[in-house]
Amino acid sequence: MSTDAKLLERWAALAGPGARTVGEDLVRRYREPHRRYHTVEHLAAMLAVIDDLAEDADDTDAVRYAAFFHDAVYAVDRGDNEERSAELAETVLAELGVEPALVAEVARLVRLTAGHAPEPDDRNGAVLCDADLAVLAADESGYAAYTSAVRAEYAHIPDELFRRGRRAVLEGLAQLPHLFRTATARVRYEAKARANLANELAALAD
Known part of the structure; x- marks a missing residue:
């Protein structure tokens, strides 16, 4: 089965089978030709990690909805991608009849990805x-592919x-x-991520 499927x-x-048109539009957005990293593969990888960390969340549906929408609007020359993506989520999910509290939570989460700084109690x-x-x-090849795609x-x-x-970002x-904010992710990812950051910073200093 393809990534899109x-x-x-x-x-x-x-979201239910009746929301397929919305799903197709979201996938189309992640397939936009100017994207190299913020793609369907990135979205699929995020959803897999959310599955692994599901017990650390209070509402996995909200987190999964937010993953689908978090890069729905993406252009490298704009600084409001997260805000526009959140507004899209608010509009589309309301039209689908999603309960207002869940819509608000999804939009809040999408906006949070602008700075990746959740409060300590924000599971x-x-x-x-x-x-x-x-x-x-x-891993080494995956990180190299990531940095190449970002470039x-x-x-x-x-x-x-x-x-x-x-360099400033890293x-x-x-x-x-x-x-990483969850204890599970710290155990699984922190050490390797620190090593990757150090290696890339060293390469950028050359």
């Missing part, structure tokens, strides 16, 4: 953010400017007391 199957299980936010950052703990999305940025910006992450 698997995602549509997962969407139908979450849903912790799972979503950990799933979004789990790629940092990929491709910013191909219009000159190399020196990109390296400077990328240094900010490296200075955090914890990259």
